[in-house]
Structure formats: C-alpha cells, structure tokens
Amino acid sequence: MTAVLEAAGLTKHFPVRRRVREVFRKGRAVHAVDDVDLKLHRGRVTAMVGESGSGKSTVARLLAQLYPRTAGTLVLHGKPATVRGGRRFRAYTGRVQMIFQDPFASLNPAHTVRYHLTRALRLHGRVPAEAAELLEQVQLTPPERFLDKFPHELSGGQRQRVAIARAVAARPEVLLADEPVSMLDVSIRLGVLNLLRKLRDRLNLAILYITHDIASARYFADEMLVMYAGRVIEGGDSETVTQRASHPYTRLLISSAPGLAHEPASPVEGEPPSLIAPPSGCRFHPRCPHAMAVCRTDLPPRFDIGDTPGHWAACWLYGAAP
Ligand code: ADP
Numbered sequence: 660m661t662a663v664l665e666a667a668g669l670t671k672h673f674p675v676r677r678r679v680r681e682v683f684r685k686g687r688a689v690h691a692v693d694d695v696d697l698k699l700h701r702g703r704v705t706a707m708v709g710e711s712g713s714g715k716s717t718v719a720r721l722l723a724q725l726y727p728r729t730a731g732t733l734v735l736h737g738k739p740a741t742v743r744g745g746r747r748f749r750a751y752t753g754r755v756q757m758i759f760q761d762p763f764a765s766l767n768p769a770h771t772v773r774y775h776l777t778r779a780l781r782l783h784g785r786v787p788a789e790a791a792e793l794l795e796q797v798q799l800t801p802p803e804r805f806l807d808k809f810p811h812e813l814s815g816g817q818r819q820r821v822a823i824a825r826a827v828a829a830r831p832e833v834l835l836a837d838e839p840v841s842m843l844d845v846s847i848r849l850g851v852l853n854l855l856r857k858l859r860d861r862l863n864l865a866i867l868y869i870t871h872d873i874a875s876a877r878y879f880a881d882e883m884l885v886m887y888a889g890r891v892i893e894g895g896d897s898e899t900v901t902q903r904a905s906h907p908y909t910r911l912l913i914s915s916a917p918g919l920a921h922e923p924a925s926p927v928e929g930e931p932p933s934l935i936a937p938p939s940g941c942r943f944h945p946r947c948p949h950a951m952a953v954c955r956t957d958l959p960p961r962f963d964i965g966d967t968p969g970h971w972a973a974c975w976l977y978g979a980a981p
Pocket residue numbers: 673689690691709710711712713714715716717718934
C-alpha cells in the first residue's frame with residue numbers, strides 16, 4: 660500500500676526568547692518535534708495520541724506546511740512536496756486540508772455558512788451551487804435550513820460540521836484533524852467521529868486524527884502513533900497498540916484512560932519534561948518505572964514487537980543495548 664503523504668525526520672525547534680535562554684544556558688530552542696516519521700494512506704485513519712504539549716499540533720502544522728520545518732522531508736504521491744507560498748501552496752492545500760479544535764475560532768462570525776462554503780469552492784475551482792451538496796455530506800439537512808445561518812446560530816457540533824464541509828470543498832486526499840471533537844459536548848463527539856469515518860470511506864480520505872484521548876483513538880483509528888515529548892515512541896495498528904501496549908508510557912496512558920484500563924486507574928506520575936533541555940537518551944526515562952542505565956544515555960531506535968507486523972516501540976526493553 661503506497662502512502663499519499665509521507666513525512667521523514669520531521670523536526671521543529673522554536674527559538675526561545677533571550678530571557679528564557681539565560682535560564683537554560685545549554686539550549687536555545689524548544690524541541691517541539693524531533694525526527695517524526697509517518698505515512699498516511701487513503702481510506703485509513705491514523706491517530707496521533709499524546710498528552711498536551713507533546714508536539715501533536717506542531718506535527719499537523721508542519722504537515723500542512725503552515726510554517727517551515729527545522730528538518731525533514733515531506734513527500735506527496737512519491738514526489739517532494741515542499742512549497743513556499745503562492746500557487747504551489749494553494750495546490751498543496753487543495754490536497755491536504757486541516758480541521759482545527761475550535762470551530763468557533765475557525766469560522767468568521769461576520770459571515771454565513773453559504774459564504775464560507777462558496778468561498779472555499781471557488782478557491783478550489785468548483786461552483787458555488789455545490790454548497791448545498793457539501794452540507795448534505797456532513798449531514799446538515801435540509802441544507803436550506805443552514806445556508807444562511809451565522810456561526811453563532813449553530814451549535815458547536817454543527818459549526819464543526821461546517822468546518823469539515825469547508826475542508827471537503829477542496830476535494831482533499833488528506834485531512835489533518837487536530838483534536839476535532841475535544842471542544843464538543845461528550846454527547847455529540849461520537850456523531851462527528853462517525854461522520855469523519857463516513858467521509859473516509861466515501862471520499863477515500865487519508866485522515867490524521869490528533870487526540871489526547873487514547874480511547875477515542877482506539878475506537879476511530881486504523882493505526883496509532885503515540886507521542887511523548889516531541890517524539891513518536893510507539894506505533895502499530897490501533898487494536899494492537901491498545902491491547903498490547905509495549906512502551907511504558909503507552910501503558911501509563913492506557914492505565915489512566917477510563918474504559919481502556921484493565922486495572923483501576925493509576926495516575927500518570929511526574930511531569931512531561933522541559934522541551935528546552937529535554938532529557939538525554941529516552942525522553943521518558945525520568946518517569947519510567949523500568950529505566951535502565953542505557954535509557955539515560957542512548958536514544959532508543961524503533962524495535963519491532965512480537966509477531967504483529969508493523970507494531971514497534973522506541974524502548975530499550977525490546978532491543979539489545981548498543
Ligand atoms: P500539543 O498539540 O501536543 O499540545 P504543541 O505542538 O502545541 O503540542 O506544542 C509542543 C511544544 O511546542 C510545547 O512545548 C509548546 O509550548 C511549544 N510550541 C508550540 N508552538 C510554539 C511556538 N509558536 N513558539 C514556541 N513554542 C511553541
């Protein structure tokens with residue numbers, strides 16, 4: 660299966676202000692994302708799971724090319740995909756669309772649903788009349804009831820559906836969904852995830868589903884990547900990663916997830932590390948109950964786990980030390 664969008668070695672370091680720099684003399688940057696590899700396939704949902712601050716949104720923004728990366732390559736359909744503004748960027752956004760967490764912030768309060776959709780349709784060479792059809796695709800029916808509404812006249816779930824319709828207007832192949840249901844009432848989250856799943860099938864979309872909620876990732880995603888402190892530390896199909904979590908951090912995430920834990924929830928101990936001076940070796944070692952000497956000094960590579968193809972963990976428990 661060939662990937663539609665592929666990232667290798669994706670890295671983003673944000674420069675820090677001088678005052679902060681004096682405190683952390685060693686480092687000069689926030690190591691938000693380091694050396695992330697991922698492949699997105701059409702018709703599949705890949706979840707990226709991790710706690711707040713682990714670099715998930717930065718990965719999404721790098722994939723959308725909303726800002727430049729420190730290092731790494733992006734490949735779309737086997738060809739280098741780096742764009743720097745202008746027409747090539749528009750062509751890229753036509754194929755790779757993003758949905759944000761807060762549908763209130765992403766819709767302009769001064770404009771109607773019709774305006775948002777027809778503008779997106781025109782931008783991507785389609786006719787305004789298709790707006791009604793877009794609303795049907797996101798199950799806002801009958802469309803006439805919604806076309807002339809303003810964002811404040813809609814519920815949070817309806818607003819997120821409009822944002823999804825606007826993304827779909829570009830006829831994208833890839834949808835980057837950054838915590839698309841975290842701000843919605845619990846009761847309507849499932850409906851929006853099920854809609855995304857329908858769109859995955861109907862439009863053959865590759866979806867990156869970013870979330871801090873590993874239970875929803877297991878429900879919704881085909882594959883799963885777990886992030887910790889700017890690095891991907893485990894990956895595989897989502898059933899395997901949740902049923903046979905191998906990295907100690909993934910196990911901690913699961914043990915504190917209601918509905919997934921096999922044992923009563925034990926709180927995740929300790930704090931995520933500073934990303935200005937991240938821990939040496941494995942970034943999880945200061946919190947890890949199994950930390951060995953090698954974990955403090957050497958960055959663990961990906962080790963294949965057991966006999967499940969595609970399941971791996973970046974953890975020295977699964978490989979020979981160098
Ligand atoms: P997540 O989405 O997983 O919560 P983010 O990608 O938003 O994580 O952030 C990862 C890290 O990068 C955090 O430490 C955050 O403070 C930092 N960061 C994000 N954006 C910027 C920025 N524009 N400038 C400086 N630091 C940033």
